[in-house]
Every structure is written in C-alpha cells, then in structure tokens.
Amino acid sequence: MFEAAILWDWASFAIRWLHVITAIAWIGSSFYFIALDLGLRRDGDLGGADGEEWQVHGGGFYHIRKYLVAPEAMPEHLTWFKWESYSTWLSGAALLAVVYWVGGELYLLDQQKADLALWQGILISAASLTIGWLVYDVLCKSGLGEKPTTLMLLLFVLLVAMGWGYNQIFTGRAMMLHLGAFTATIMTANVFFIIMPNQRVVVADLKAGRKPDPKYGKIAKLRSTHNNYLTLPVVFLMLSNHYPLAFATEWNWVIAALVFLMGVTIRHFFNSMHARQGMPWWTWGATAALFLAIVWLSSLGGGTSEPEEEAALSPAQVRFVEAEGFEDVVDLVMGNCAMCHTAEPAYDGIHHAPKGVLLETEAQVAAYAHEIYLQAGLSRAMPPPNASWMEPEDRRVIVRWYRAATGAKLASGS
Numbered sequence: 019m020f021e022a023a024i025l026w027d028w029a030s031f032a033i034r035w036l037h038v039i040t041a042i043a044w045i046g047s048s049f050y051f052i053a054l055d056l057g058l059r060r061d062g063d064l065g066g067a068d069g070e071e072w073q074v075h076g077g078g079f080y081h082i083r084k085y086l087v088a089p090e091a092m093p094e095h096l097t098w099f100k101w102e103s104y105s106t107w108l109s110g111a112a113l114l115a116v117v118y119w120v121g122g123e124l125y126l127l128d129q130q131k132a133d134l135a136l137w138q139g140i141l142i143s144a145a146s147l148t149i150g151w152l153v154y155d156v157l158c159k160s161g162l163g164e165k166p167t168t169l170m171l172l173l174f175v176l177l178v179a180m181g182w183g184y185n186q187i188f189t190g191r192a193m194m195l196h197l198g199a200f201t202a203t204i205m206t207a208n209v210f211f212i213i214m215p216n217q218r219v220v221v222a223d224l225k226a227g228r229k230p231d232p233k234y235g236k237i238a239k240l241r242s243t244h245n246n247y248l249t250l251p252v253v254f255l256m257l258s259n260h261y262p263l264a265f266a267t268e269w270n271w272v273i274a275a276l277v278f279l280m281g282v283t284i285r286h287f288f289n290s291m292h293a294r295q296g297m298p299w300w301t302w303g304a305t306a307a308l309f310l311a312i313v314w315l316s317s318l319g320g321g322t323s324e325p326e327e328e329a330a331l332s333p334a335q336v337r338f339v340e341a342e343g344f345e346d347v348v349d350l351v352m353g354n355c356a357m358c359h360t361a362e363p364a365y366d367g368i369h370h371a372p373k374g375v376l377l378e379t380e381a382q383v384a385a386y387a388h389e390i391y392l393q394a395g396l397s398r399a400m401p402p403p404n405a406s407w408m409e410p411e412d413r414r415v416i417v418r419w420y421r422a423a424t425g426a427k428l429a430s431g432s
Contacts, residue, residue, distance in 0.1 A: 023424070027392055030116050037109035041256075044102035045249055051099075052246045056293035058084055066090065087232045092224040100214055107206035110256075114199055118143065118192055123332060124385060125192055132187045142187060143196060150176060150200045151207040163240065170282075173244070177201060177278055181271035190265035191258070191374055197274055198255030201248050208241035246289070251281040262370035263316040273312050280308045317369075335384035341423035344384075346415050351377050351390065354406040391420040 058069025068086035072079065118126045119140050127139040134142075153176060162169045180200055184193040216234035223230040254277045258264040264273060287301040331339065338344065357364045359377035375389065376382050383390065393400040394408065395416035401408060 021421075021424075023388060023391060023420075024396070026116075030113070033109055033113045033116060037106065037113050040102060040105035040109055041253075044106045045253070047099050047102055048242075048245060048249060052242070052289065053292040054082065055084065056289055087230045087235055088220050088224050092221065096221070098214070098217075100209060103206050103209040107202060110199060110202060114143070114195065118195065123334075126188060127192075128187070128189045131185075134187065139187070143192075146180070146184075146196065147200055147203045150180060150204050151211075154204050155207070155211070158240065163237070166240065166243075170244070170247070174275075174278060178271070178275045181274045185271045189374070190262075190267065190270045193270060194255050194258040194265045194274060197271075198252045198258075201252050201255070205245045205248055205252070208245055212241045213238040247282055247285050248278075249281070250284055251278045254281075260373065262372065262374050264312075266370045266374040267316050267318065269315040269318060273315055276308050276312050276315075280305050283308070331381055331384065335381060335387075338384040338387040338420075338423045339380060341419055343415055343419035343422060344380075347390070347419045348380055348383050350394075350408070350412050350415065351383050354401045354408050354412075355390075355394070357406070358401075387420060387423065390416060395420060 054071060058071050060069045064070055064083065066085070066089075067083040070081065070083045072081055074080070122136045122139055126143065127134055127136065154173060157163075157169060157172055162172065177197065177200075181193065181197045184196050184200075188196060216238045219234050220230040251274075255274065264270065267273070283301040283305045287298055291297050355377050358368050359371045359375050361371070361376060361378070363369065363371060375386055377386060377390075395413050398408075398413070
C-alpha cells in the first residue's frame with residue numbers, strides 16, 4: 019500500500035491537470051467564438067443569416083454562418099458548448115478544497131490578520147464564492163443592463179472590494195486564488211443560469227413553431243462579453259500562487275485590481291482587431307504601464323516589519339517536533355533551505371521566500387513537514403542542485419523522521 023502523503027499529492031496533481039485541461043478547452047472555445055462573432059462578414063446574400071465567415075484549418079475549409087436569433091427550422095444536430103465551463107469550475111472547486119480547505123492551517127488562514135478557526139475560514143471561503151454572482155446578477159437585471167460600460171465599472175469595483183476583503187482574512191496566496199475562484203464562479207454561473215437557459219428557450223420556440231424573442235440572445239451576448247474580459251485576469255490569479263512577488267506583498271489586492279484592468283486593455287486590442295475596427299496600439303502602452311506599476315508595487319514594504327510572536331504548536335506540529343530525528347532535520351533545513359525560505363532571503367536574485375514558505379524556526383519546519391518530505395526527502399526537487407547540495411543520506415534522514423511521525427511505510431517496508 020502507498021502511503022497517504024504520496025497518494026494525496028498525486029490526487030492533487032491529477033485534479034490540477036484536469037482543471038488545466040478543461041480550462042484550456044473553455045478559454046479556447048470562448049476566445050474562438052468571440053473572435054468569430056466579431057469578424058463575421060455581413061455583406062452579400064446571407065440567406066437570412068446575420069453574418070458568415072470562411073476559415074481554413076488543418077487542411078480543410080469551413081463555411082460558418084451565424085443567425086441573430088435562430089434559423090427558420092431546428093437543425094437535426096446541434097452542438098452545445100457548456101461542459102467546458104462546468105468541468106473547469108467543478109475541477110477548480112475540488113482543487114480549492116484539496117489545497118485550501120484540507121491544507122487550511124498552512125495556506126488558507128493568516129492568524130496575524132484574523133483570529134479564526136479553520137472551519138470558520140472554510141465557511142467564509144465557500145460562502146463568499148456565491149456573493150459575487152448574486153450581486154452581479156441583480157446589477158445585470160436592473161436598468162444597468164442597458165449601460166454596459168457603467169455595469170463593467172461596477173463589476174470592477176465589486177472585484178476590487180472582494181480582493182481587499184479576502185486580504186483581511188486569508189493568506190496572500192489564498193486571497194489571489196479565491197478572487198480568481200470568485201470571478202470564475204460569476205463566469206460559470208453566467209453560462210449555467212443565463213446563457214444556456216436562454217438558448218433552451220430559443221430552441222423550444224423553434225420546435226414549437228414560434229418565432230424566438232431576440233432579447234434572449236441579447237442578454238446571453240452581454241454575459242458572454244463579460245466572460246471574455248474576465249478570462250485573462252482569472253488565469254493570472256490562478257498562476258499567482260507560484261510567484262510570491264504577486265501574492266506575498268502588502269499591496270497584493272491592488273496588484274489584482276490592476277490585473278483586471280490589464281485584462282480589459284489586452285482584450286480590447288484583440289476584440290477591435292477581430293472586428294476589423296483597427297488596431298488600438300495605445301492598449302499596448304497602457305498594458306505595459308499597468309504591468310510596470312505591478313512590478314513597482316511588488317517591491318514595496320518587503321521584510322522590514324518585526325516578526326510577531328509565534329502561535330502555539332498544533333497537535334500535528336507537536337507530533338513532528340517530538341518524532342525521532344527532528345533535531346537532525348532542523349539542522350539540514352537550516353543549512354540547505356533557510357537561505358531562501360526566510361523573510362529576507364540571502365540568495366542572490368530571490369526577494370521573497372519561494373511560494374511564501376518560511377523555514378526559519380522549528381515550528382515552521384514542523385508546519386511544513388509534508389512539503390519538506392516530498393520536496394527534499396522522497397524527491398530531489400529541493401534544494402536546487404546549484405544552490406546547495408544534500409547528500410542521499412540526508413534525504414533518508416528526512417524520510418525516516420517523517421515516517422516516524424506519521425507511522426507511514428511503503429510497500430517495500432523501507
């Protein structure tokens with residue numbers, strides 16, 4: 019039997035892989051249809067269609083037509099684009115639970131910001147994801163639905179407010195991830211509650227011989243356009259947990275806000291290009307300026323505050339501290355890892371501890387026992403070979419210590 023630590027890590031990897039694959043499928047189809055819709059040609063005999071386009075791909079030619087409301091008769095075969103969105107959200111929710119709920123003591127809550135129990139943090143995490151959709155949906159269904167620019171500005175304010183709010187409770191990486199999940203929930207809810215039901219109404223009208231109301235297509239188009247502008251910021255937020263300069267800074271919520279603006283400028287350029295309305299090159303300058311502002315913000319306020327008193331050890335940490343070989347592991351970590359995993363890294367070129375992991379005290383070594391075991395014990399991922407050298411026997415010391423604390427053994431009995 020494989021030990022739980024290995025199985026759990028591979029399960030997390032599998033879910034992350036699924037999430038990336040489904041996200042690629044969703045983003046790809048979304049970007050394709052936005053580009054197709056904007057680039058449709060509307061001249062010549064369209065046979066009742068709103069626009070058409072000829073495309074070539076993979077050695078074949080494709081003739082595509084779009085009907086503004088619906089064709090005169092229901093086609094025998096109709097492809098629905100929905101599972102890409104649903105699968106992305108479901109796999110993302112599963113990954114959030116694995117990393118930030120099960121691993122909540124390390125990655126979710128920051129006790130220096132808010133003194134909350136883990137179950138309270140999980141409750142806030144789960145409940146908050148629905149708030150954005152409820153507020154946004156009310157705004158869209160109000161008169162603001164006819165004022166798309168004003169509506170987008172209010173959505174931006176909502177996202178900035180949520181980023182700030184998350185940062186008052188969660189760790190920096192959890193704040194970024196949750197803001198991405200918050201936004202992705204709005205996007206998937208748009209598909210599930212608005213776009214798909216509206217398309218079903220149109221299909222039902224066609225089957226019944228009724229002329230579909232064009233308002234359903236108009237409403238769905240508005241939500242689809244919002245999704246288009248939110249996609250790139252969500253990708254950034256999901257990747258941010260690998261880059262402490264993005265999440266482990268005092269101004270991480272402002273960085274997230276600027277990323278949403280970058281999403282608008284980037285998509286505006288490509289949307290304008292696909293619509294044959296010219297290429298607004300000014301958006302490149304605006305995007306570069308926003309990115310430079312992010313780089314500047316990431317450099318502010320690092321490593322200057324006095325460390326606060328360390329919290330009491332959890333039962334899990336006590337188990338690792340009391341396990342045989344702990345003192346030897348602490349020496350190994352301090353000698354091989356602490357040069358980078360510290361509030362003020364000494365290694366040239368590293369300004370923040372990788373992934374925000376600090377290994378300066380015995381309590382921190384015990385807290386990150388699982389990661390130390392996988393990264394420096396079972397595998398040779400850490401420390402980097404050019405930064406430090408850890409002998410094979412040193413890695414076996416870490417493995418023996420971790421297994422002594424957890425009672426785990428591999429099938430080989432080693």
